[in-house]
Amino acid sequence: MIPYVIKADKLTKQFGDFVATNQISFEVSKGEIFGFLGANGAGKTTAMRMLCGLLTPTSGAATVAGFDVYKQTEQIKRNIGYMSQKFSLYEDLTVLENIRFYGGIYGLPARELKAESESLLEKLGLQEQSKKLVGSLPLGWKQKLSFSVAILHRPQVVFLDEPTGGVDPVVRRQFWDLIYDAAENGITIFVTTHYMDEAEYCNRVSIMVDGCIEALDTPGGLKTQFKAATMDEVFYQLARGAKRQAD
Amino acid sequence: MRTILFLLQKEFRQIFRNRSILPIIFVMPLMQLIVLPLAADYEVKNINLAVVDHDHSPYSAQLCAKISGSGYFRLVNYGSDFKTAFELIETDKADLVLEIPAGFERTVVRENEDKVFIAVNAINGVKAGLGGSYLNRILNDFNQDIRLKWMQLPRYNPMPVVEVTSSVWFNPHMNYNFFMVPGILAILVTMMGSYMTALNIVKEKEIGTIEQLNVTPIRKHHFVLGKLIPFWVLGMFVFSVGLFIIARLIYGIVPLGGIALLYGFLAVYLLAILGLGLLISTYCDTQQQAMSVTFFFMMIFMLMSGLFTSIDSMPIWAKGIAYLSPVTYFIEVVRMIVLKGSTFTDLKIHFAAIASFAVVLNTWAILNYKKRS
The missing domain is CATH 3.40.1710.10 (abc type-2 transporter like domain)
Structure with a gap:
């Protein structure tokens, strides 16, 4: 039996009459890079927030890292990393202070924290900038730093909500190198994106339309299934039918 | 415990790094304390x-x-x-x-x-x-x-005259500053405590870092303490500077009552007022909202807590409002301890009231603060 790190079963979130995510079911195994695609307003962020324990589902079931999303949110939080759409490091703290702060509140022991932050700075080539305020860094570096901080405490899963929005292709490439690196170390990646070339980098991809998962397979499988040459075409065929207006 | 230390370290770093907030915390209240009592004078001249x-x-x-x-x-x-x-x-x-x-x-x-x-x-x-x-x-x-x-006065005054001689207690020279300075000091601590806490937390909501904190294992009480302690310390500091430096050196006001008693009250009162800031922050999503709501309360506090006008001469309904504000009790406490040398026995009711505000406001705020929606 393959141990699933994320398992969702008919997970639903309703805001009043509006069904943001409608009975979505999927599994993600350990070390997998799972692409979570969909048009704006399709319900990706809502689904992700439920899995992170930020939002209580209306119905359905889900476990993350083996913990229940209704009752065991605090245990979930200890085992996941999260990088939201909004940049969420403290701009008025330095690079090193941010690393130490987030490492600290996840309970990393002092010695480990010191070693980890040094290796992180080295990996990102930020040693020179370690005493600079995060607010003064270019966006690409901020995003890379943000990701590295999200996996500092070695979570089982890391949730990335459009992590590469607004950064240039070179940085996006470097960002995906970091993702592969993390996946190789056994961290499961759950990522949303609007870039179809990034979808190709994923092991498996799901595409959401109007709150439902309409397709789920490897990028190659999806292309065969929809008789398309690129992921772009696959996405277009599915998202074209969407009734919801983008937000 | 260690989590709280990390939170405190972060909070203090951010406060001391913020060049626009720092003067607001330290310079503005003290300048107001120097200027306001001189201007807020009831004696009419000219x-x-x-x-x-x-x-x-x-x-x-x-x-x-x-x-x-x-x-x-x-x-x-x-x-x-x-x-x-x-x-x-x-x-x-x-x-x-x-x-x-x-x-x-x-x-x-x-x-x-x-x-x-x-x-x-x-x-x-x-x-x-x-x-x-x-x-x-x-x-x-x-x-x-x-x-x-x-007039040719008769030997005995034909009309009996009762002449009044009065002796003025607690403020023998009827110096208006003696009355205003402790009151303004109380208001300044209140303003600082409520504004700073409310704005600080709502700012984290606005920039989205609060969501990042909500996906970490930080417990609710860690977060709340991490936010309250820094402003509690700052409130204590500002009050001390106001009391020992400005009130004493500029106005020559030396507290008659116990300093320890005064600080005991201040400690509890700050909890109440920080709780108010915390409560406001749980209901607001933007700094603008928080600012407006806090301003609304500050206006009521300023005008209805007996700072300028005597509560005894207010109509019954206004008295009711006045005694629903923690500021009223604290202004009275500060005046009574500083000018009159009152002891805890005289202030038991005040203590009970302020402590209740602290408990109610903080409990309400913590219940209303949600890590998940």
Whole structure:
């Protein structure tokens, strides 16, 4: 039996009459890079927030890292990393202070924290900038730093909500190198994106339309299934039918 | 415990790094404490007086000299035309008109009485009321002087007179600053505590870092303590500077009561007021909202907590509101300890009230603060 790190079963979130995510079911195994695609307003962020324990589902079931999303949110939080759409490091703290702060509140022991932050700075080539305020860094570096901080405490899963929005292709490439690196170390990646070339980098991809998962397979499988040459075409065929207006 | 330390370290770093907040925390309250008590003074001086003298006699001149000699009045016009004087009132150049009738001296001497006329510009009610009564007192005095001069006093005073001598306690020189400084100090601590806490937390909501904190294993009470402790410390600091440096050196106010008692009250009171800031932050999503809501409460606190006006003279409903504000109790406490040297026994009710505010506001805020929606 393959141990699933994320398992969702008919997970639903309703805001009043509006069904943001409608009975979505999927599994993600350990070390997998799972692409979570969909048009704006399709319900990706809502689904992700439920899995992170930020939002209580209306119905359905889900476990993350083996913990229940209704009752065991605090245990979930200890085992996941999260990088939201909004940049969420403290701009008025330095690079090193941010690393130490987030490492600290996840309970990393002092010695480990010191070693980890040094290796992180080295990996990102930020040693020179370690005493600079995060607010003064270019966006690409901020995003890379943000990701590295999200996996500092070695979570089982890391949730990335459009992590590469607004950064240039070179940085996006470097960002995906970091993702592969993390996946190789056994961290499961759950990522949303609007870039179809990034979808190709994923092991498996799901595409959401109007709150439902309409397709789920490897990028190659999806292309065969929809008789398309690129992921772009696959996405277009599915998202074209969407009734919801983008937000 | 270690989590709280990390949170505190972050909070203090951010506060001390913020170049726009730092002066607001440290310089502004102290400047206000220096300036406000000097301006917020109930004694009315410089009342502009226009005299219409139809008599032009030595007596009327004597009366005028007596009035301007009192130090409260400033003679802006001396003439014999009421119309001119009235125009001065209309153009706001005069607050009072004193009209001395023709034949004033003669009538006073011959008939032992005469009437003068006082017209008061009551747009500024306090100034008019006090000015009118000052003038009345001076006229009374003048009356007595004349009587003494002209009347043959019988051996025994025909009318029994009860004269009042008063002794002023707790503020013997009736120095207005003694009353205002402790009150303003209390208000400043309140403003700082509530604004800073509310804005700080809502700012994290606005920039989205609070969501990042919500996906970490930080417990609710860690987060709340991490936010309250820094501002509690700052509140203590600002109060101390105000009390020991400004109140003592500039106004010469030395607390009569126990310093420990005062700080005990301050410690609990700060909890209450930080709790209010915390509560506001849980209901607001933007700094603008938080600012407006806090401003609403501050207005009520400033005007209804007995800082400027006596609560005893408020209507019943207003008294009700006044005693629903923690600030009312704290201002009373500070004044009583500093000026009167009250002890805990005198302040038991105040303590119970402030402590209840602290418990209720913080519990409410913590219940309303949600890590998930």
